[in-house]
Amino acid sequence: MNLAKYKEIAATIRKRISDGTYPAKTALPEQIKLAQEFKTSRMTIQKALEILMFEDLIYSKQGSGTFIKSNAASLSQLDTGINQYIGTTALFKGKSEVRSQVLEKKLRLPTPDESEYLQLDEIEAVYDIIRLRFLDGKPYSIEHSVMPAKILKNLTKEILEKSIYYYLENKLGLKIGSAYRKISADKPNDMDQKYLKCDLTEPVLQVEQTVFLQNGIPFEYSTTRHRYDQGSIITVTKGNGAPA
Amino acid sequence: MNLAKYKEIAATIRKRISDGTYPAKTALPEQIKLAQEFKTSRMTIQKALEILMFEDLIYSKQGSGTFIKSNAASLSQLDTGINQYIGTTALFKGKSEVRSQVLEKKLRLPTPDESEYLQLDEIEAVYDIIRLRFLDGKPYSIEHSVMPAKILKNLTKEILEKSIYYYLENKLGLKIGSAYRKISADKPNDMDQKYLKCDLTEPVLQVEQTVFLQNGIPFEYSTTRHRYDQGSIITVTKGNGAPA
DNA sequence: GAGTGGTCTAGACCACGCG
DNA sequence: GCGTGGTCTAGACCACTCG
Numbered sequence: 001m002n003l004a005k006y007k008e009i010a011a012t013i014r015k016r017i018s019d020g021t022y023p024a025k026t027a028l029p030e031q032i033k034l035a036q037e038f039k040t041s042r043m044t045i046q047k048a049l050e051i052l053m054f055e056d057l058i059y060s061k062q063g064s065g066t067f068i069k070s071n072a073a074s075l076s077q078l079d080t081g082i083n084q085y086i087g088t089t090a091l092f093k094g095k096s097e098v099r100s101q102v103l104e105k106k107l108r109l110p111t112p113d114e115s116e117y118l119q120l121d122e123i124e125a126v127y128d129i130i131r132l133r134f135l136d137g138k139p140y141s142i143e144h145s146v147m148p149a150k151i152l153k154n155l156t157k158e159i160l161e162k163s164i165y166y167y168l169e170n171k172l173g174l175k176i177g178s179a180y181r182k183i184s185a186d187k188p189n190d191m192d193q194k195y196l197k198c199d200l201t202e203p204v205l206q207v208e209q210t211v212f213l214q215n216g217i218p219f220e221y222s223t224t225r226h227r228y229d230q231g232s233i234i235t236v237t238k239g240n241g242a243p244a
Numbered sequence: 245m246n247l248a249k250y251k252e253i254a255a256t257i258r259k260r261i262s263d264g265t266y267p268a269k270t271a272l273p274e275q276i277k278l279a280q281e282f283k284t285s286r287m288t289i290q291k292a293l294e295i296l297m298f299e300d301l302i303y304s305k306q307g308s309g310t311f312i313k314s315n316a317a318s319l320s321q322l323d324t325g326i327n328q329y330i331g332t333t334a335l336f337k338g339k340s341e342v343r344s345q346v347l348e349k350k351l352r353l354p355t356p357d358e359s360e361y362l363q364l365d366e367i368e369a370v371y372d373i374i375r376l377r378f379l380d381g382k383p384y385s386i387e388h389s390v391m392p393a394k395i396l397k398n399l400t401k402e403i404l405e406k407s408i409y410y411y412l413e414n415k416l417g418l419k420i421g422s423a424y425r426k427i428s429a430d431k432p433n434d435m436d437q438k439y440l441k442c443d444l445t446e447p448v449l450q451v452e453q454t455v456f457l458q459n460g461i462p463f464e465y466s467t468t469r470h471r472y473d474q475g476s477i478i479t480v481t482k483g484n485g486a487p488a
Numbered sequence: 489g490a491g492t493g494g495t496c497t498a499g500a501c502c503a504c505g506c507g
Numbered sequence: 508g509c510g511t512g513g514t515c516t517a518g519a520c521c522a523c524t525c526g
Contacts, residue, residue: 004514024460030492041516043287046494056422059458062493063523069421069460070363119314177313178300184476185429185449203447203472205429214303216268216313228447232428235479238421248495274511285497290513306512307504 009038009048017057017068027065028058056238097136102160103195104130107149114146117210117221125149131160132195139196140230145222152219168219175214182208183233186225196227203228253282253292261301261312271309272302341380346404347439348374351393358390361454361465369393373404376439383440384474389466396463412463419458426452427477430469440471447472 003011013034016022028034034045049066052058060066110118110126118126126146133141145164147155151174152164159167168174184206188198198204204225211220247255257278260266272278278289293310296302304310354362354370362370370390377385389408391399395418396408403411412418428450432442442448448469455464 006514032492041518042493043496043517044515047514049493056460059421059460060493061524063491063525065492065524067459069456071456071460071462177303179481181479181481182476183427183449183479185447185470185472187445187447187472200445201431203429203431205427205449212313212315215311216300216303216315218315226429228429228431232426235425235427235481237423237425237479250495276511285499286512287498287515288496291495293512304512305505307506307510309505309511 005038005040006044006047007051009034009040009045010051012038013048013052014055014057017052022068024068024070027067030065054238099134099137100161101132101134102129102157103132103142104128105155105157105160110146114221118146118148118218120148127152127155129155129160135230138230139227141224141226142191142195143222143224145220147220148218151213151217164220174219177212177214177216179209179211184208185228192225196225198227205232207233249282249284250288250291251295253278253284253289254295256282257292257296258299258301261296266312268312268314271311274309343378343381344405345376345378346373346401347376347386348372349399349401349404354390358465362390362392362462364392371396371399373399375404379474382474383471385468385470386435386439387466387468389464391464392462395457395461408464418463421456421458421460423453423455428452429472433469436469440469442471449476451477 013022013028017024022028028049029037031042031045031049035042038045049058049060053060056069058066058068106128107125108128109122110120110124112122114120114126115122115124120126126148129143129145129147131143131145132139133143147164149155151172152168153172155164165176169176185203186206188196188200188202188204192198192204193200196204205228207224207226209220209222209224210218211222212218257266257272261268266272272293273281275286275289275293279286282289293302293304297304300313302310302312350372351369352372353366354364354368356366358364358370359366359368364370370392373387373389373391375387375389376383377387391408393399395416396412397416399408409420413420429447430450432440432444432446432448436442436448437444440448449472451468451470453464453466453468454462455466456462
């Protein structure tokens with residue numbers, strides 16, 4: 001038993017929701033009953049339920065009970081967490097072949113904007129990288145990344161052709177935290193027309209993002225432009241259960 | 245004292261982070277010390293810290309300590325919660341004048357796709373609504389919404405010209421839960437050209453979404469198309485602190 | 489008023505990171 | 508080994524909803 005008790009209880013209840021033992025729109029057994037069944041205290045049951053609330057499977061109303069959401073069964077099938085990065089390689093994993101061509105890789109000093117976004121001094125060098133991404137041999141996006149050299153030491157062409165995210169997490173032992181993104185549509189510019197083969201009526205989907213490590217230090221500011229017919233961004237937004 | 249103790253403690257610590265009493269990248273006092281200072285138990289301190297972790301202001305490493313993220317000070321200024329709906333009226337509140345023109349409002353039966361997205365029987369009517377949105381008098385988006393009539397009873401033109409979300413929360417007493425969105429870029433179609441005044445080279449940013457109430461029942465399936473130069477979508481994605 | 493979830497306590501032991 | 512956060516207990520009282 002390597003997992004904490006409350007996590008195991010959450011997993012058990014999650015399973016009962018997905019297999020219909022606890023049907024949608026009905027109330028869960030009361031916390032005291034659950035505590036008795038799992039031979040534990042009510043606080044531990046509450047920690048378990050908290051996980052499922054975070055996963056959006058249940059919600060509780062003080063004075064009334066804890067209820068299973070009507071979309072719970074389908075949500076509980078989603079194996080991955082809510083969060084996805086657009087680290088493109090991971091998203092298409094197993095489905096298609098993804099390849100990257102490095103169009104540019106240089107070291108330079110940051111612009112004022114970049115040093116603000118990346119929390120850098122003006123004397124700290126950044127990598128300036130432009131990559132063209134191919135899905136099954138066809139170009140689908142151009143990614144322009146700026147990353148602090150002090151974090152991404154010894155960035156090689158081989159790494160860039162595979163996945164920077166994989167390198168960060170598995171080789172440097174750094175963990176990705178959160179990301180801030182701005183998504184917009186735009187007319188194709190010269191590079192889009194040249195590399196993504198967009199004509200003037202074919203727009204691009206632009207994702208401008210700053211990605212942070214778990215400790216809150218930014219490690220990437222990038223702008224990615226996708227062909228309009230090659231992909232979309234999917235987001236799941238949880239409501240804030242908090243009262244007004 | 246209407247707020248729970250752990251929430252007050254969280255607010256106090258949040259304030260100390262934003263005003264620099266606890267500087268970024270340093271460790272917080274240990275949980276025991278905080279428990280002594282606030283004259284409470286360690287579990288209560290942990291509930292307070294949990295809130296700040298959820299807000300991405302701090303992170304903790306077992307055996308080591310609890311640390312303030314380097315981007316914490318700026319994040320703590322954001323007063324709103326992480327979650328925003330594209331309920332357009334709320335987003336522009338106070339900044340500009342938003343107006344809606346109802347292009348269409350009718351009751352009909354759902355298509356097979358819609359009855360799946362909205363979890364409806366094929367005999368349950370839906371409202372089919374098309375609204376054109378104006379910002380300071382200029383059209384910026386077309387919103388096509390499909391909503392179950394059994395939830396949105398007596399939907400009037402007046403409500404549609406203001407905010408459906410406001411009506412739901414304040415008049416019907418329903419709470420919005422989560423939303424699922426797909427964001428993409430597209431060429432302008434006939435309606436975009438007519439109402440948003442897009443020419444053939446001016447793309448649209450499309451947001452297709454299903455919005456759920458707090459109990460998990462879907463109440464809106466909509467497709468909104470924005471002029472490419474009138475707005476973008478901003479998302480903040482939290483990392484999953486969970487181990488691999 | 490009865491029954492539910494929400495909060496809180498004052499301890500205990502365990503797991504991990506680090507020197 | 509020491510100090511940290513992580514988990515857990517067995518209670519207690521409060522706040523809310525509902526019939």
